[in-house]
């Protein structure tokens with residue numbers, strides 16, 4: 445790989461004797477990994493090689509996964525770089541917590557945080573870039589978490605709505621991406637000498653917003669995929685200097701991980717509590733992770749909102765949320781009765797429904813009001829009301845477990861392939877009445893289908909077909 449001379453000079457100076465090994469490693473192949481998704485029933489029952497676990501990350505393995513496999517489509521697996529997996533592992537969200545992933549697309553950390561939460565508590569996954577926020581929403585939908593809101597906001601706009609609200613915040617910051625040079629040689633072309641310093645300005649702005657949303661006693665995890673001290677140790681040191689109520693928490697180092705470098709931040713010895721993953725020592729991409737604790741006694745850092753809340757913004761935010769009409773409620777209840785065992789029990793109860801236009805969402809009544817914010821997914825999309833009927837969503841199929849559904853049809857792998865390719869399927873199983881069914885292949889729910897006189901009509905989302 446052709447590295448810019450300024451980059452070579454910089455790291456020759458910073459890394460000294462290690463520099464040749466560091467530069468050489470940027471031309472070597474990277475080890476791939478994937479994580480299984482414990483939110484799915486029997487999640488380890490996948491046709492993948494699970495003989496090589498990543499020892500320091502829950503449910504993670506070395507290897508590659510096809511995006512066109514059943515396990516991937518049905519949300520049982522997420523491909524992720526080995527180093528990147530360590531960020532959410534360090535955040536260690538606990539069931540019941542309120543967690544914010546502030547720079548979340550495409551969803552590597554968010555999918556992992558959702559798994560840690562086990563559908564208890566709330567995960568707000570935010571992405572500022574609209575196109576990327578949609579991809580994030582698709583990934584969150586695929587893994588089937590039922591406690592996730594996907595926002596498409598500038599962090600600065602979020603402060604007033606979530607003052608001192610979250611127990612944990614992950615800032616996986618936009619950065620100069622030097623750690624990605626190995627995987628994406630094109631990334632080198634964006635790099636210039638002043639790029640890290642420019643990124644640092646943006647990182648500080650994002651962190652200032654994040655801290656206003658962190659509750660006293662809460663924890664912040666900051667990470668980048670760059671080697672630049674300006675964006676790593678120097679940002680961590682700036683945080684400590686700017687927010688005396690913050691202290692660093694030591695991040696455990698496993699084989700190959702190196703401590704943050706004191707020399708990169710005015711000999712601040714706290715920096716050894718952070719971790720660096722450098723490609724000449726560690727098998728994944730380059731990564732920096734630092735963890736901070738906000739003192740329990742810290743004053744709330746958020747301004748008390750005094751101004752009137754802004755009007756709803758953005759296309760997705762249009763259509764005031766309102767309650768269901770009698771007909772809509774009856775259609776939903778009718779669907780629930782035929783689809784779920786025990787009519788769904790307490791799941792998706794009427795208190796937790798929210799209508800946006802004709803779209804019906806599950807939105808837990810205890811969650812914060814996001815009406816004023818730009819969102820992509822305000823909870824789980826359950827389905828859409830069409831003329832005198834209810835059409836259940838793909839997201840619902842991925843958010844339920846087979847055992848809680850009575851209306852389901854088992855398809856084999858070739859029928860699955862036919863269906864995800866956008867085709868109808870001739871149903872050959874025991875006779876069933878017409879209606880909506882959860883489609884299941886090898887025990888994995890993968891879509892909704894409508895059975896009409898022995899044919900399963902195709903409702904697989906057009907953009908996801910393969």
Ligand SMILES: C[S@@+](CC[C@H](N)C(=O)[O-])C[C@H]1O[C@@H](n2cnc3c(N)ncnc32)[C@H](O)[C@@H]1O
Pocket residue numbers: 528546547548549550551552553554571572573576598599616617618619646650
């Ligand atoms: C390193 S990536 C996040 C990767 C993600 N956490 C994952 O694990 O899949 C950083 C993200 O920050 C977003 N971003 C860019 N500028 C931002 C800003 N000013 N505030 C918040 N996020 C920003 C980028 O669009 C990008 O998706």
